[in-house]
Amino acid sequence: xxxxxxxxxxxxxxxxxxxxxxxxxxxxxxxxxxxxxxxxxxxxxxxxxxxxxxxxxxxxxxxxxxxxxxxxxxxxxxxxxxxxxxxxxxxxxxxxxxxxxxxxxxxxxxxxxxxxxxxxxxxxxxxxxxxxxxxxxxxxxxxxxxxxxxxxxxxxxxxxxx
Amino acid sequence: xxxxxxxxxxxxxxxxxxxxxxxxxxxxxxxxxxxxxxxxxxxxxxxxxxxxxxxxxxxxxxxxxxxxxxxxxxxxxxxxxxxxxxxxxxxxxxxxxxxxxxxxxxxxxxxxxxxxxxxxxxxxxxxxxxxxxxxxxxxxxxxxxxxxxxxxxxxxxxxxxxxxxxxxxxxxx
Numbered sequence: 001x002x003x004x005x006x007x008x009x010x011x012x013x014x015x016x017x018x019x020x021x022x023x024x025x026x027x028x029x030x031x032x033x034x035x036x037x038x039x040x041x042x043x044x045x046x047x048x049x050x051x052x053x054x055x056x057x058x059x060x061x062x063x064x065x066x067x068x069x070x071x072x073x074x075x076x077x078x079x080x081x082x083x084x085x086x087x088x089x090x091x092x093x094x095x096x097x098x099x100x101x102x103x104x105x106x107x108x109x110x111x112x113x114x115x116x117x118x119x120x121x122x123x124x125x126x127x128x129x130x131x132x133x134x135x136x137x138x139x140x141x142x143x144x145x146x147x148x149x150x151x152x153x154x155x156x157x158x159x160x161x162x
Numbered sequence: 163x164x165x166x167x168x169x170x171x172x173x174x175x176x177x178x179x180x181x182x183x184x185x186x187x188x189x190x191x192x193x194x195x196x197x198x199x200x201x202x203x204x205x206x207x208x209x210x211x212x213x214x215x216x217x218x219x220x221x222x223x224x225x226x227x228x229x230x231x232x233x234x235x236x237x238x239x240x241x242x243x244x245x246x247x248x249x250x251x252x253x254x255x256x257x258x259x260x261x262x263x264x265x266x267x268x269x270x271x272x273x274x275x276x277x278x279x280x281x282x283x284x285x286x287x288x289x290x291x292x293x294x295x296x297x298x299x300x301x302x303x304x305x306x307x308x309x310x311x312x313x314x315x316x317x318x319x320x321x322x323x324x325x326x327x328x329x330x331x332x333x334x335x
Contacts, residue, residue, distance in 0.1 A: 001217065001218045001221045001222070002218065003218070003222050004221055004222055004225050018316070019315060019316060022316045022317065023316075023318060026317070061163060061219075061222050064163050064166075064222075064226055065222055065225055065226055065229075068225070068226045068229035068230055068233075069225075069229055071229065071230070071233045072229040072232045072233055075232065075233050075236040075237075076236075076309075076312075077312075079309055080309055080312045080313050080316060080317070081317075084243075084306075085245075085274055085275065085278050086243070086278045086281065086282060086302070087302070087305065087306035087309060088306075089275075089278060089279065089282060089288070089295075090282070090287060090288065090297070090302055090303045090306045091303070091306050091307075091310070093288055093295045093296065093297055094297050094300075094303050096296075098296065099294065100291055100292075100294030100295050100296035101294055101295050101296075102293065102294050102295075103293075103295065106275070106295060107271075107272070107275060110271045110274070110275055111271055112266050112270050112271045114271070115245065115270075115271045115274050115275075116245065116249065116265065116266060116269060116270060116271065116274075117262065119245045119246045119249055120249055120262070120265070122246060123246055123249060123250065128246075128250060129249075129250070129253065132259070134261050134262075135258070135259040135260065135261050136253060136259050136260055136261070136262070136265065137253065137258075137259035138250065138253050138254055138259075142250050142253070143254060145247070145250055146247075146250040146251050146253070146254040147254070149240075149241050149247050149250070149251060150251060150254065152241060153186070153241050155178075155182075156178065156181040156182060156186050156241075157181065157182050157185050157186040158181065158186030158187075158189070158241065158242070159186055160248065160251065161241050161242045161243060161244070161247065161248055162243065162244070162245055162247070162248025162249075162269060162273075162274065162277070
């Protein structure tokens with residue numbers, strides 16, 4: 001229990017550092033690396049202060065709890081950066097109040113550029129897709145990821161998804 | 163921690179078996195039942211452990227297991243709903259790449275909207291009332307509002323559309 005509390009405190013410290021850094025100057029590029037560094041700093045700093053009061057086994061347990069918490073947060077953070085269409089639908093419908101929203105009105109809020117074009121631009125920015133003469137092609141990085149999900153979804157016998 | 167690890171492996175195993183036997187349908191349900199199976203494994207391992215795990219270690223292990231299960235659910239969700247993954251897979255299927263209009267023919271806003279509306283209605287998060295969409299159960303809505311709060315806190319933006327930097331368009335998209 002004390003490892004959970006200790007890890008939660010360190011996680012909150014890391015989160016507060018992230019808020020300050022993000023509000024001052026959000027890092028460019030892949031944020032996972034910046035976030036990993038921030039949370040690593042928070043954990044190591046915390047261990048430095050409590051190492052006399054916790055045994056090595058306790059510190060190891062706290063590490064596992066902390067890492068699982070950070071992984072869960074990194075998973076959630078991706079939804080902060082890029083809006084999920086499902087959650088947008090819910091927010092638009094809720095904003096319409098008890099009268100609700102017609103299918104046409106809802107449909108007008110989502111364009112191909114918003115839902116597909118923006119993601120395609122992200123893929124180009126992340127080096128997964130390249131554009132050549134108005135044609136979009138996979139880079140090696142993009143091909144690797146696409147191949148993995150082709151295999152994984154095939155293994156699960158799952159449909160294309162999206 | 164060992165119990166948490168074993169439970170997580172058990173969860174993955176059950177979830178995969180269920181997905182394959184259901185022909186790839188019911189990702190959410192398979193993750194839920196996989197989670198329950200993993201929790202059962204966790205409980206059994208703690209019960210038979212000698213010496214018995216105290217409350218502290220049980221809570222630690224449970225916390226790790228729940229967090230890892232959460233991550234695993236979202237990993238599966240990537241293949242199920244992520245637009246970027248779908249775009250990558252569509253591009254992989256085409257031999258010579260796709261222009262934006264060709265990609266749009268295969269995957270566009272209307273398709274995305276219809277699939278998500280179906281899922282939300284099936285999950286009873288929204289319902290159709292006199293031809294209009296209204297909120298039914300607010301569970302996912304509260305998740306959406308929490309993300310809006312995080313977005314405002316971290317990115318300083320309060321509207322719900324994309325908060326990423328507006329990249330100057332040099333491409334044909």
